[in-house]
Amino acid sequence: MRNTLNKISFSAYETKGFHDEMIGENGVVRPHYQLFRERLIKMGWKKLKNLQHSTDRAQLSLGMTFNVYSDNEGVERILHLDIIPRIISGKDWDSLEKGLVQRIIALNLFIDDIYNDQKILKDKIVPKELVYSSATFLNQCVGLKPPEKVWCHITGSDIIRDNDGRFYVLEDNLRCPSGVSYMLENREILKRTFPELFEKLKVRTVYNYPHILRDMLESLTPKQEASIAVLTPGMYNSAYFEHAYLAQQLGAELVEGRDLVVKNDFVYMITTKGLKKIDVIYKRIDDDFIDPSVFRKDSYLGTPGLFNAYRKGNVVLANAPGTGVADDKAIYPYVPKIIKYYLGEEALLPNVNTYICAEDSDLKYVVENIHHLVVKQTDASGGYGMLIGPKSTKEEQKKFIRKIKSNPRNYIAQPMINLSRVPTLTDKGIEGRHVDLRPYALYGKEIKIVPGALTRVALKKGSIVVNSSQGGGSKDTWVLDN
Numbered sequence: 001m002r003n004t005l006n007k008i009s010f011s012a013y014e015t016k017g018f019h020d021e022m023i024g025e026n027g028v029v030r031p032h033y034q035l036f037r038e039r040l041i042k043m044g045w046k047k048l049k050n051l052q053h054s055t056d057r058a059q060l061s062l063g064m065t066f067n068v069y070s071d072n073e074g075v076e077r078i079l080h081l082d083i084i085p086r087i088i089s090g091k092d093w094d095s096l097e098k099g100l101v102q103r104i105i106a107l108n109l110f111i112d113d114i115y116n117d118q119k120i121l122k123d124k125i126v127p128k129e130l131v132y133s134s135a136t137f138l139n140q141c142v143g144l145k146p147p148e149k150v151w152c153h154i155t156g157s158d159i160i161r162d163n164d165g166r167f168y169v170l171e172d173n174l175r176c177p178s179g180v181s182y183m184l185e186n187r188e189i190l191k192r193t194f195p196e197l198f199e200k201l202k203v204r205t206v207y208n209y210p211h212i213l214r215d216m217l218e219s220l221t222p223k224q225e226a227s228i229a230v231l232t233p234g235m236y237n238s239a240y241f242e243h244a245y246l247a248q249q250l251g252a253e254l255v256e257g258r259d260l261v262v263k264n265d266f267v268y269m270i271t272t273k274g275l276k277k278i279d280v281i282y283k284r285i286d287d288d289f290i291d292p293s294v295f296r297k298d299s300y301l302g303t304p305g306l307f308n309a310y311r312k313g314n315v316v317l318a319n320a321p322g323t324g325v326a327d328d329k330a331i332y333p334y335v336p337k338i339i340k341y342y343l344g345e346e347a348l349l350p351n352v353n354t355y356i357c358a359e360d361s362d363l364k365y366v367v368e369n370i371h372h373l374v375v376k377q378t379d380a381s382g383g384y385g386m387l388i389g390p391k392s393t394k395e396e397q398k399k400f401i402r403k404i405k406s407n408p409r410n411y412i413a414q415p416m417i418n419l420s421r422v423p424t425l426t427d428k429g430i431e432g433r434h435v436d437l438r439p440y441a442l443y444g445k446e447i448k449i450v451p452g453a454l455t456r457v458a459l460k461k462g463s464i465v466v467n468s469s470q471g472g473g474s475k476d477t478w479v480l481d482n
Contacts, residue, residue, distance in 0.1 A: 006045045007044065007045065008040050008041050008043065008044060008045055008048065008430065009041075009429075010023070012429075013423070013430065013431070013432065014431070015027070015421075015432070017163075017418065018163065018418050018420065018434075019161055019162065019163050019164070019165045019420040019421070020420070020421050021088075021161070021420050021421070021422045021435075022037065022087075022423050030089075032088070032089040032201075032480055035200060035201060036085070036087060036197060036201070039194070040084070040430070045429075048083065048425065049425075051193055052082075052083045052425055054193075055081055055083050055193065056078065056080070058189050059078040059079075059081055059185075060078055062185055079182055079468050079473060079474050080473035080474070081182075081186050081189060081473065081474050081475070081476070082424050082433075082457055082473055082474070082475050083190070083193060084422070084423050084475070085190055085194075085476040085477065085478045086422045086435060086437075086455040086475045086476070086477050087201075087478045088477065088478065088479050088480070089482070090204075090479065090480050090481050091482070092167075093204075093451060093480075095167075096159065096167050096349070096439070097439075097451075098348055099167070099169075099347070099348035099349030100155075100157060100349065100439060100449060101441070101447050101449070102339060102343065102345065102347070102348050102349075103169065103172075103335065103339065103347070103348075103349060104155050104441050104443060104447055105342075105343065105447070106335070106338050106341075106342045107155075107172065107326045107335065107338065108149075108150060108152050109338075109342040109343075110126075110326055110338045110342065111151040111152065111320075111325060111326050112149055112151060113342075114137070115141050115142050115144055115322055116142075116143065116144075116145075120342075123341070125334070125337050125338070125341050126331065126337070126338065129358075130328075130330050130358065131331070133409055134324075134328045134330070134331070135328075135379050136175070136287070136322075136324030136325050136327055136379070137322070137325045137328075138287060138295075138321060138325075140294055140295070140307065140322075141320075141321055141322030144311065144320070144321075144322065146316075146320040147220040147313075147316055148219070148220065148444065150220070150320075150444065151174075151320040151322065151323045152319055152320075152323050152326065153216060153217070153318040153319050153320070153442065153443050153444065154177055154213075154282075154318065154319055154440065154441070154442060154443075155172070155174050155177060155441045155443070156173040156177025156178070156179065156180070156438045156439070156440050157171070157173060157438070157439065157441075158170040158171050158173065158437070158438055159349075159436065159437040159438070159439065159453075160352075160419050160420070160437070161420035162418060165420070166350070167349055167437075168349065168350055168351065169349050170352055170417075170436065171332055172326060172327060172332060172335070173327060173438075174323045174324065174326050174327045175286060175287070175319060175323060175324040175327050176239075176283070176285070176286065176319070177438070178239045178284075179242070179454040179456075179474075180209065180242070180246070180440050181242035181245040182242070182454055182474050183206060183209075183440070183452055183453060183454040183476075183477070184206060184207070184209060184245075184249075186454075186474060186475070186476040187206050187207070187452065187476055189476075190476040201478065201480055202481040202482070203479065203480060203481075204451035204452065204478075204479045204480070204481060205451070206450045206451065206452035208450070209450045210246070210249035210250055212442055212448050212450065213246075213250060213282075213442055214228070214250050214251070214252075215444070216442045216444035216448070217250075217280045217316075217444075218280070219444035220280060220318065221279045221280055223279055226280050227253075227277060227278050227279045227280070228250060228252040228253070228278075228279065228280045228281075229247075229252055229253040229254070229255045229260075229269060229278045229280070229281050229282070230243055230247040230250070230252050230253070230254050230281075230282045230284060231255055231257070231260075231281050231282065231283040231284060231290075232254060232255070232256060232284050233256070233284070233289070233301045234256050234301070237284075239284065242284075243284050246282070252282070253269055253276075256301070257289075257290075257299075257300070257301045257302045257303045257306075258300075258303075260278065260306070261303065262303060262304065262305030262306060262309050263275070265308060265309045265312050265314050266309060266314045266315070267306060267309050267314065267315040278315060279315065279316065280315070280318065281306075281315060281316065281317050281318070282318050283317055283318065283319070287321045287322065287323075287324060289301040289302050290302040290303070290306055290317070290321065291303060291304060291305065291306040291307040291308075292304055293305060293307075293308075294308070295307070307321065328378055328379070329376055329378040329379075329412050330356060330358065330378045330409065332351065332412070333354040333356055335347070335351060336350070336351055352414050352415070352417060353414060353415055354412050354413070354414050355373070355412060355413040355414070357404050357408040357409070357410075357411040357413065358408050358409045362413075363404070363405075363408050366413040367401055367404065367405070369389075370387070370389050370397050370413070371389045371390065371392070372389055372390060372415065372416070373413040373414065373415060374386065374389060374413065374414050374415070374416050374417075375387040375400055375404065375411055375412070375413045376411065376412055376413070376414070377410055377411060378410050378411060378412060379410065387400045388464070388465070389416065390416050416464070417464070418464075419434040419435060419458075419464050419466075420435060421433055421434055421435065422435050422455075422475070424457055424459070424475075426461075431461065433457050433458055433459060433461070434457070434458045434463065434464050434466065435455050435456065435457045435458070435466060436456050436466050437453050437454075437455055437477065438453055438454045438455075439452075439453040440453065451479040452476075452477050452478075452479055454477070455475040455476070455477045456468070456472050456474055456475075457472060457474065458471075459472060459473045
């Protein structure tokens with residue numbers, strides 16, 4: 001479709017070779033997309049482009065920007081919101097939710113076990129060498145018992161769909177999962193863009209996420225009205241918009257490490273009126289930086305004495321320090337076994353087949369087949385430290401093989417997955433683009449998952465890298481009642 005034509009047509013829309021979430025293999029539009037597709041056709045190209053332009057302006061006015069650490073220009077960018085939502089049927093979502101709840105319960109039990117009885121290591125279900133060598137395993141957390149025995153209070157697992165249309169977990173994010181502010185703001189923008197469709201399609205709501213988050217944080221302390229703070233590295237952090245947004249939505253204080261002081265093992269915020277006691281800290285900095293007297297001594301982001309106040313139960317930290325051990329990509333392949341070990345159940349959400357380079361047989365296979373595989377650094381994120389074999393050069397492959405052989409523990413590999421595609425607005429019309437899905441789960445006295453998620457989309461044609469730092473964008477995710 002050309003820009004000169006106002007009529008929207010799907011006659012050239014490609015669906016071969018991928019699971020398309022709007023159109024099935026037989027060319028028939030899936031039921032949950034039918035009404036929205038009809039609305040697009042009636043709307044026309046010109047109006048759709050105008051709505052997209054209005055959406056871009058709305059993002060800028062709301063300050064929905066981020067910085068990329070490797071970007072030397074120092075320019076803030078918007079996380080491009082594609083105006084065409086991703087639509088998920090109620091049936092698919094309910095199945096996904098059950099699998100996520102099961103996974104989070106098992107991972108929480110795993111973390112608690114690792115820092116206490118270590119039964120799973122003694123029974124040799126997970127190699128102890130992998131756990132002890134993890135950069136996110138913290139010896140200082142051994143013996144910790146967080147409130148309600150919950151370590152992973154906020155989780156954002158990355159979910160994909162393969163050619164079979166089935167959901168798979170690509171990785172778990174249990175340290176500082178980001179992106180929920182974009183889920184919430186995307187929804188506010190799209191509700192104003194397509195108000196009539198929300199009612200007709202019966203889209204489930206996500207607006208109450210901040211209320212559920214605050215209730216969860218307050219449930220971790222016996223106080224009736226807990227004083228909550230969001231701990232941020234500061235305004236130059238790539239996710240600072242989200243930190244400020246969540247603090248405002250929670251009615252919480254937005255603080256940096258220098259804004260806090262520990263006295264007699266209690267944590268206080270420094271204010272113009274004196275010290276204000278803090279009961280719960282939703283930390284958005286990595287564990288290594290929270291307390292220079294215990295972890296990294298060169299950290300200017302944390303507060304001396306904070307960890308000791310936490311150990312004594314005088315302040316709650318969410319997520320709990322040490323949670324990142326379950327975030328390690330080398331632990332990820334063992335999650336189905338972890339679920340079976342603690343719950344006696346088969347995993348409802350399967351993993352992607354994964355090769356562990358720390359194991360000799362897997363290492364040999366990865367080296368010999370690197371041109372077919374996606375290789376990931378176990379302690380990296382944001383699309384960094386990764387090689388997409390089928391799209392790499394011989395020289396890049398040789399370089400990565402040298403890296404893998406020098407430190408096998410630091411790498412895993414997976415087959416290249418044909419991520420599902422959804423309709424996306426481009427300069428050439430509406431085309432399929434690859435996506436993943438990040439739902440957010442909150443774990444206090446129980447696990448609650450809002451019926452929505454951040455859909456990340458690879459805006460470049462043919463790309464499977466959805467990370468915002470690598471040029472990806474986002475979509476509003478509509479979960480229907482049926």
